[in-house]
Amino acid sequence: MTSPIRYLTGITTTGTPHLGNYVGALRPAVQASRRPGTENFYFLADYHALIKCDDPARMQRSTLEIAACWLATGLDPEAVFFYRQSDIPEITELTWLLTCVTGKGLLNRAHAYKAQLDKNLEAGLDPDQDVTAGLFMYPVLMAADILMFKAHRIPVGRDQVQHIEMARDMASSFNHLYGEHLVLPEAEVDESVAMLPGLDGRKMSKSYDNVIALFAPREQMRRQIFSIVTDSRAPGEPKEAQGSALFQIFQAFASADETQQLLDAYASGIAWSDAKQLLFERIDREIAPMREKYDHLVAHPGELEDILKRGAAKARERATPFMAELRDAVGLRNLARRAAPAKEAKAKAALPQFKQYREADGKFYFKLVDAQGRLLLQSKGFDSPQQAGRRVAELRSTASGPHLGDGMVELAPGIVLTEVSSALQELTDAGN
Ligand code: TRP
Numbered sequence: 001m002t003s004p005i006r007y008l009t010g011i012t013t014t015g016t017p018h019l020g021n022y023v024g025a026l027r028p029a030v031q032a033s034r035r036p037g038t039e040n041f042y043f044l045a046d047y048h049a050l051i052k053c054d055d056p057a058r059m060q061r062s063t064l065e066i067a068a069c070w071l072a073t074g075l076d077p078e079a080v081f082f083y084r085q086s087d088i089p090e091i092t093e094l095t096w097l098l099t100c101v102t103g104k105g106l107l108n109r110a111h112a113y114k115a116q117l118d119k120n121l122e123a124g125l126d127p128d129q130d131v132t133a134g135l136f137m138y139p140v141l142m143a144a145d146i147l148m149f150k151a152h153r154i155p156v157g158r159d160q161v162q163h164i165e166m167a168r169d170m171a172s173s174f175n176h177l178y179g180e181h182l183v184l185p186e187a188e189v190d191e192s193v194a195m196l197p198g199l200d201g202r203k204m205s206k207s208y209d210n211v212i213a214l215f216a217p218r219e220q221m222r223r224q225i226f227s228i229v230t231d232s233r234a235p236g237e238p239k240e241a242q243g244s245a246l247f248q249i250f251q252a253f254a255s256a257d258e259t260q261q262l263l264d265a266y267a268s269g270i271a272w273s274d275a276k277q278l279l280f281e282r283i284d285r286e287i288a289p290m291r292e293k294y295d296h297l298v299a300h301p302g303e304l305e306d307i308l309k310r311g312a313a314k315a316r317e318r319a320t321p322f323m324a325e326l327r328d329a330v331g332l333r334n335l336a337r338r339a340a341p342a343k344e345a346k347a348k349a350a351l352p353q354f355k356q357y358r359e360a361d362g363k364f365y366f367k368l369v370d371a372q373g374r375l376l377l378q379s380k381g382f383d384s385p386q387q388a389g390r391r392v393a394e395l396r397s398t399a400s401g402p403h404l405g406d407g408m409v410e411l412a413p414g415i416v417l418t419e420v421s422s423a424l425q426e427l428t429d430a431g432n
Pocket of ligand 1: 145
């Protein structure tokens with residue numbers, strides 16, 4: 001029997017899910033959770049939510065609503081691992097072990113932190129304004145979420161790819177020092193998921209205030225659907241499906257046949273109000289049974305709490321023994337146990353490392369990081385892993401110092417060439 005591929009998805013418990021989240025994230029994730037030969041982890045990232053939300057009542061309410069959403073849309077808590085991050089103390093424990101092998105320089109480059117920093121600098125404010133250590137440490141907590149369960153693949157949006165890269169970096173630093181304990185995860189970016197337009201035709205997003213709530217009461221959903229912006233064509237005039245938000249939303253819910261029917265109706269001049277009614281009915285057909293389940297769960301939070309508690313117990317069957325292994329690996333041990341003599345795999349001194357990887361653009365990259373994980377060199381994208389590998393070999397072999405003249409490899413910001421030379425020398429000296 002081959003061992004299962006483990007997928008892991010973290011869900012930050014903020015905000016209220018809308019139809020765009022449903023079509024783009026919840027629905028495909030629930031479908032994916034049923035793939036044979038896989039294990040699937042879905043968890044409520046409430047510690048991550050705490051970084052942004054300091055209102056206890058809202059924290060509790062959002063966690064309740066978002067947990068209810070996932071179950072209502074069909075996630076089967078018996079078939080998957082469904083738990084709340086804060087119920088797994090091993091995750092925070094692992095966060096600290098990872099913190100100790102993570103260079104501060106690595107975290108300095110995290111997009112979310114840098115965005116806040118840049119905003120402050122632009123506004124002439126203190127660079128640390130509104131930067132909690134929580135925001136700065138966000139990628140470490142996220143790496144612990146992933147590495148705790150030896151997840152192989154992490155389905156994420158493009159904005160999260162960097163975080164997965166960082167989790168890989170932390171895992172390889174840890175393994176380098178303490179042996180091969182952690183599994184290196186990979187980001188999986190699905191380009192095919194539908195992007196749903198909102199009421200005004202732009203991407204449906206809370207930040208544009210153009211959303212249709214997923215589980216609003218039926219009447220409210222109807223009103224929202226009727227406020228979708230259309231053009232001014234009168235009943236009887238043929239309508240364009242191209243560029244019609246109404247049509248695109250319909251298509252995200254309908255079969256090919258139903259879509260064709262609406263296309264025909266557009267051509268023969270259906271009134272916008274009738275088209276909206278069709279859209280409302282089609283969406284409601286899919287959502288109504290889920291809304292019923294959602295309303296039930298929100299009205300019976302005790303049931304949800306029990307489900308989450310059972311999920312946590314199931315997840316901890318993995319987390320507790322693994323954390324014990326990791327504690328042992330780093331030397332947090334029972335003092336009465338005889339220390340292993342010289343035979344114990346001696347922790348290797350940390351070395352600089354070349355890391356090769358593939359990005360979502362399909363190209364092959366490498367980078368050189370120092371022992372603390374600080375980026376020294378970054379390559380451009382090569383067409384094949386062999387080309388990237390040859391360039392790495394070349395860098396390693398030039399006794400006269402690295403040559404960067406071909407434009408395919410660049411010094412990282414703030415790095416000078418001598419730092420790279422000495423890192424390469426260290427690698428040569430260590431014989432690897
Ligand atoms: N940062 C993720 C987001 O904002 C949520 C998240 C937290 C996550 N921990 C994770 C996603 C682990 C994947 C794996 O969407």
